[in-house]
Amino acid sequence: MARAAPSAQGPDFDRLLLSVGTGRDKDAFSALFQHFAPRIKTYLMRSGCPGNVAEELAQEALLSVWRKAASFDPARAGAGVWIFTIARNLRIDQIRRDRNAATYEPDPSDEPDLPPPADSYLLASEREERVRTALKHLSEEQAKIVQMSFFHDKPHAEIARDLGIPLGTVKSRIRLAMDRLRNLLGDLL
Numbered sequence: 001m002a003r004a005a006p007s008a009q010g011p012d013f014d015r016l017l018l019s020v021g022t023g024r025d026k027d028a029f030s031a032l033f034q035h036f037a038p039r040i041k042t043y044l045m046r047s048g049c050p051g052n053v054a055e056e057l058a059q060e061a062l063l064s065v066w067r068k069a070a071s072f073d074p075a076r077a078g079a080g081v082w083i084f085t086i087a088r089n090l091r092i093d094q095i096r097r098d099r100n101a102a103t104y105e106p107d108p109s110d111e112p113d114l115p116p117p118a119d120s121y122l123l124a125s126e127r128e129e130r131v132r133t134a135l136k137h138l139s140e141e142q143a144k145i146v147q148m149s150f151f152h153d154k155p156h157a158e159i160a161r162d163l164g165i166p167l168g169t170v171k172s173r174i175r176l177a178m179d180r181l182r183n184l185l186g187d188l189l
Helices: 013-023 026-046 051-071 079-103 118-135 140-151 156-163 167-185
Strands: none
Touching (some): 013 079, 140 167
């Protein structure tokens, strides 16, 4: 598809962009900037971008034009299409950033755990001592089963197999031991 030649009164933007790309022509870039900056800002505002964000994106788009001018190929697209494509892509990136920022809510589990209060260590050691003392009041069989069940996390069937006793006996000893411990440690259990 052939493109229309530039009008007699308008600049040849393809030529200006090629001049920026090949020779870093500041005057050509200035002409491109003066023409396209307000048009890009208007385009971005019509796409729903707030004025200040549209202004920043327009400047960023033209900065990208300066940096990428050497990759411009007039056989593929005209200067205006090429420049507005850069602006459109920056707008899409901005929408994605805004969407990601809006959907991100910090997970409370990401917060570092607060250190336990100083007195919690003291209370824990006191409780531990009371439990040790209470375990001494259990029969040897009950203490062994409680230790295997609660401290080593062994299932009742495995305890019965390890000790060579029936499963019902294991459950009875645990129930009796827990009753005894409840009586000894009432406020802790």
